[in-house]
Amino acid sequence: MGQTPHKIQCRCGQLEGELTSTVGAMHLACYCRDCQAYAHALGNPGQVLDELGGTDVIATLQHRLRFTKGADSLACLMLSRQGVLRWYASCCNTPIGNTARDPRLSYIGLVHTCMGMPAADLDKEFGTNRVVVNKKDARKPKRDASSASALFAIWRIIGSVVWARLNGSWKKSPFFQPGSTRPVAAPRVLSQEEREQAYEAVLPAK
Numbered sequence: 001m002g003q004t005p006h007k008i009q010c011r012c013g014q015l016e017g018e019l020t021s022t023v024g025a026m027h028l029a030c031y032c033r034d035c036q037a038y039a040h041a042l043g044n045p046g047q048v049l050d051e052l053g054g055t056d057v058i059a060t061l062q063h064r065l066r067f068t069k070g071a072d073s074l075a076c077l078m079l080s081r082q083g084v085l086r087w088y089a090s091c092c093n094t095p096i097g098n099t100a101r102d103p104r105l106s107y108i109g110l111v112h113t114c115m116g117m118p119a120a121d122l123d124k125e126f127g128t129n130r131v132v133v134n135k136k137d138a139r140k141p142k143r144d145a146s147s148a149s150a151l152f153a154i155w156r157i158i159g160s161v162v163w164a165r166l167n168g169s170w171k172k173s174p175f176f177q178p179g180s181t182r183p184v185a186a187p188r189v190l191s192q193e194e195r196e197q198a199y200e201a202v203l204p205a206k
């Protein structure tokens with residue numbers, strides 16, 4: 001954990017970039033049905049989801065990320081019109097990260113598939129213990145991470161988002177046109193049929 005950049009890349013190597021600082025980054029795992037449906041929509045659930053349907057993400061801020069190669073393969077999917085922007089590399093359908101539609105909320109959840117290491121090694125790299133969110137949708141009850149530590153982690157992220165908004169660093173996001181709220185790639189919303197298929201593929205919680 002520190003100022004050392006962490007390399008970001010898609011599976012095929014066409015898209016490359018770096019997380020310029022890992023300070024304040026946090027390892028989360030989200031078990032919500034939306035994240036699970038997204039993995040099915042991209043057609044690679046086995047590479048994205050853990051055995052209980054969780055997606056490991058590194059929560060950080062968008063301005064800490066920059067793309068150094070192949071940024072034109074960055075594409076954006078929304079499960080529905082109300083959804084978050086789910087960024088992926090269109091060359092090989094590798095999930096990259098999820099952002100809000102409003103760039104002033106400068107949070108990004110970088111999906112582990114672009115971090116170049118097994119999800120299990122992220123704790124060592126980021127010096128935090130994985131915090132589980134939305135565990136009610138896990139395929140079996142999850143009992144790690146107390147809700148107090150999850151709450152603390154989430155408040156820490158909210159604090160850094162508020163700070164990035166106040167000091168203007170949200171404007172340096174590589175996902176939005178400079179100084180505007182326009183995403184660099186037009187988001188594609190799943191059709192009703194695609195959406196139904198993706199959610200039907202999600203295994204029910206027990």
Ligand SMILES: [Zn+2]
Nearest residue numbers: 010012091092
């Ligand atoms: Zn690729």
Ligand SMILES: [Zn+2]
Nearest residue numbers: 030031032035
């Ligand atoms: Zn989720």
